[in-house]
Amino acid sequence: MSGNAVIEIQGVTKAFGEREVLGGIDLTLREHEAIALIGASGSGKSTLLRCIDLLVEIDDGDILLDGEVITDPSVNPVEVRRKLGFVFQAFNLFPHMSVIENVTLGSVRAQGAGKKEARERGRALLERFGLGGREDDKPDQLSGGQQQRVALCRALSVQPRALLLDEVTSALDPELVGDVLDAVRDLKQEGMTMIIATHEMSFAREVADEVAFLHEGKIIEQGSPEMILAEPERPETQKFLRRLLAAGRI
Amino acid sequence: MKLFLGVEVIVLMLGLLVAVIRTSKAPALFPIRMLAAVYCDFFRGVPVILLVYLVGFGIPALDLEGVPKDPIILAGIALSLAYSSYVAEVYRAGIASIHPSQTDAGLATGLTRFQTLRFVVVPQAVRRVRPPLLNDFISLQKDVALVSVLGISEAFRIAQVEAASTFNYTPLIAAALLYLAVTFPMARILDHITAREQINS
Numbered sequence: 001m002s003g004n005a006v007i008e009i010q011g012v013t014k015a016f017g018e019r020e021v022l023g024g025i026d027l028t029l030r031e032h033e034a035i036a037l038i039g040a041s042g043s044g045k046s047t048l049l050r051c052i053d054l055l056v057e058i059d060d061g062d063i064l065l066d067g068e069v070i071t072d073p074s075v076n077p078v079e080v081r082r083k084l085g086f087v088f089q090a091f092n093l094f095p096h097m098s099v100i101e102n103v104t105l106g107s108v109r110a111q112g113a114g115k116k117e118a119r120e121r122g123r124a125l126l127e128r129f130g131l132g133g134r135e136d137d138k139p140d141q142l143s144g145g146q147q148q149r150v151a152l153c154r155a156l157s158v159q160p161r162a163l164l165l166d167e168v169t170s171a172l173d174p175e176l177v178g179d180v181l182d183a184v185r186d187l188k189q190e191g192m193t194m195i196i197a198t199h200e201m202s203f204a205r206e207v208a209d210e211v212a213f214l215h216e217g218k219i220i221e222q223g224s225p226e227m228i229l230a231e232p233e234r235p236e237t238q239k240f241l242r243r244l245l246a247a248g249r250i
Numbered sequence: 251m252k253l254f255l256g257v258e259v260i261v262l263m264l265g266l267l268v269a270v271i272r273t274s275k276a277p278a279l280f281p282i283r284m285l286a287a288v289y290c291d292f293f294r295g296v297p298v299i300l301l302v303y304l305v306g307f308g309i310p311a312l313d314l315e316g317v318p319k320d321p322i323i324l325a326g327i328a329l330s331l332a333y334s335s336y337v338a339e340v341y342r343a344g345i346a347s348i349h350p351s352q353t354d355a356g357l358a359t360g361l362t363r364f365q366t367l368r369f370v371v372v373p374q375a376v377r378r379v380r381p382p383l384l385n386d387f388i389s390l391q392k393d394v395a396l397v398s399v400l401g402i403s404e405a406f407r408i409a410q411v412e413a414a415s416t417f418n419y420t421p422l423i424a425a426a427l428l429y430l431a432v433t434f435p436m437a438r439i440l441d442h443i444t445a446r447e448q449i450n451s
Contacts, residue, residue, distance in 0.1 A: 055354050082360035092355035096374050109369060110360030158360055 003031030005067070006162050006193050007052060012061035012071075014047055014217075021047045023217040024061070029162065032191040036204035036225070039214035040240060045197035046089070048214070049164045052195070053086045066161065082110050085155030089167040091147045093139040099126065099150050100135035106158045118157070125153040129183050145176030149183055156187075163187065163194040170199060201244060205229050213237045253326055253404075254394045258387060260330045265337030270367060272338065273345045286338070293335035299396050302328040306400040325397035333390050340382045344375030377447070384440050388433045395429075405429070 007029040014022040021044050029035055037045045050056040052063055054070065054077040063071045070080045093102050103122035107113040113121075126132060129149045139147050148168055155163060165184065169177040181203050188194070188207050198204055204211055204225060211228040213221040215236045221228060232238050271279065271286040293301070305328035310319045318324060348371050356366030376383075398407035409425035412418075 050354075053358055055357060078357075078360065078362050081358055084358075086358035088351065088355065088358075090351060092351045094352070094355065094370055094374075096377065105369060106359040106361070109365055154359060 003033065005029070006031055006033075006065065007195070008062075008064040008067075009048075009052070010062045010064070012048070012051060012063060013059045014044075014051060014056065015059055021217050022051070022058075025217075025219060027212060027219060027222075029193060029195055031193055033209045034188050034192075034194045034196060034207055036208035036211045037195060037197040037214055038199070038201070038204060038211060038228075038240075043214040044217040045214055046166050049086070049166050049195060049197055053084050053164055054080050055086075078110075082106075082158055083161045085158065085160035085163045087148070087151050087155050087163065087165045087168050089170050091139070091144070091151045091171070093147055093151055093154070095139055098136050098138060099131065099142070102139065102150055103153045103157050106154065111158060122153065122157055125156055126150070129153055130179070143176060144172045145179045148172065148180045152180070152183055152187075161193065163192055165194060165196045165198070167197050167199060169203075199244075201229055201241070213240070215240075253322055253329075253397065254391050257326050257329045257333065257394075258390060260326075261333040261337050261386075261390065262383075264330065264334040266341050266372070268334060268338035269341035269345060270372070272342050276363075290335045290338055293331050294339070296332070298329070298332045298393055299399065301332050302396050302399055304328070305331075306397075321400040321402050322397070325400055325402060329390065329393060329397075333386060333393075336386050337383065340379050340386060341375065343382075344379035345371055347378055348374050380440060380444065384437065387436065391433055391436075392429060 005028050007027075009025050009027040012022055012025045013020070025044075025048060027035065037048065039045055047056060051058050051071075058071055061071070062069050065080060065083060069075070070077075094105070097105065100119060100122050103125060104113075104115070104118040107118040107121065108115055123132075123135060126135060129152060131146060131149055131153070134142065134146065134150075139150065142150065148171075152168070168184070169180050172180065177200070181200065184194075184196070184203075185207055196204070196208065206225075208225050210222065211225045212219045213228060213232070213234070213236075215234075221232060221234045221237045228237065229241065232241060268286045268289060271282055272290070274283060302325055306321055306324045309317055309324055318327075352370050352374070353366055356370040357363070361369065394404060395406040398404055398410075405425040405428045406422075409421035412421035
């Protein structure tokens with residue numbers, strides 16, 4: 001837990017109109033570390049991830065990437081996004097492009113890599129995540145789990161400093177969840193730095209070094225997975241976990 | 251026919267440009283966004299025949315240096331102005347129909363806003379609005395007949411003259427067939443492309 005800080009979030013707030021979504025978030029993500037963000041729908045997990053990738057502008061506070069404040073107006077958001085990988089809940093693949101085009105678009109257009117080189121790297125990534133031979137298919141010819149793995153390859157294709165995973169299994173049929181979680185598990189073992197917003201508690205326990213519980217836009221409890229998931233101190237966390245337990249999600 | 255093809259190319263490009271400007275969100279672009287909106291409202295609101303008249307007779311009447319006087323070019327300008335405004339709105343509807351999550355994905359992949367538009371949003375939007383674009387395409391092809399008001403001989407004009415001198419209306423039917431000969435295959439080709447794409451996906 002002593003690596004360099006990759007992402008630092010300091011006092012970040014965000015409101016949509018009157019509704020406060022993030023009420024002062026502090027969080028530090030270190031190199032090779034995985035933090036799981038847990039919390040009910042609407043607790044601000046997605047918004048926080050979107051703020052880090054500068055897809056949503058924050059109201060107050062700072063976000064740092066490798067020590068540099070990225071939420072400063074003078075920073076070009078495009079440069080920041082090129083250093084981060086984002087995987088969406090609903091995959092958001094480009095439906096008019098083939099699988100390989102989805103995976104190489106970023107390296108070719110954003111990083112100026114040669115088409116051939118990008119294709120080779122893309123092919124290797126797809127191969128690695130069990131998608132060899134599907135390069136020329138369109139996204140809608142794939143299952144949800146395969147699509148999400150393509151989205152993961154797309155995010156990895158630009159060799160990001162950190163991965164932001166926004167409930168990557170929530171839109172999948174239960175039997176397809178495993179493949180995607182396996183892929184994330186592999187990445188963690190390789191030392192990928194990531195923030196994972198998730199509803200999969202057993203997965204959080206296994207992969208995350210730290211769990212942060214978000215409640216109404218604030219991190220009200222944070223610590224090792226064993227501590228937060230087994231012996232939470234705050235009544236809100238206890239209630240949240242009890243509900244998941246009752247729904248058979250743990 | 252040459253006039254029609256030239257105008258169509260200009261219309262498709264100019265219309266897209268206006269649509270992209272109208273769907274932009276940057277506050278700094280507000281003035282040209284406003285200009286684009288006025289452009290659409292104005293040229294859609296004026297009857298095409300009036301526009302052809304205005305440009306075709308009005309511009310040469312101003313007697314300016316370096317302004318084209320060829321009635322075919324002037325007619326082409328008038329038709330381009332009118333049809334770009336229609337086509338811009340078709341494109342705009344297409345762009346608006348692409349879910350914002352696609353833009354998010356483009357940006358998250360490291361593309362600039364312009365690249366996201368160019369590689370992600372516009373290609374999908376154009377595919378979606380192909381049928382209404384063809385509608386405007388055909389309607390433009392027919393409105394080429396309006397250039398006859400500038401004294402240009404196109405099929406309809408020639409047929410009219412012929413019919414008037416002989417009291418035989420067959421030339422008009424021939425002219426109608428001539429127009430159909432262009433629009434009909436175009437519609438079928440587009441249907442074919444659309445159907446093929448649906449099978450592919």
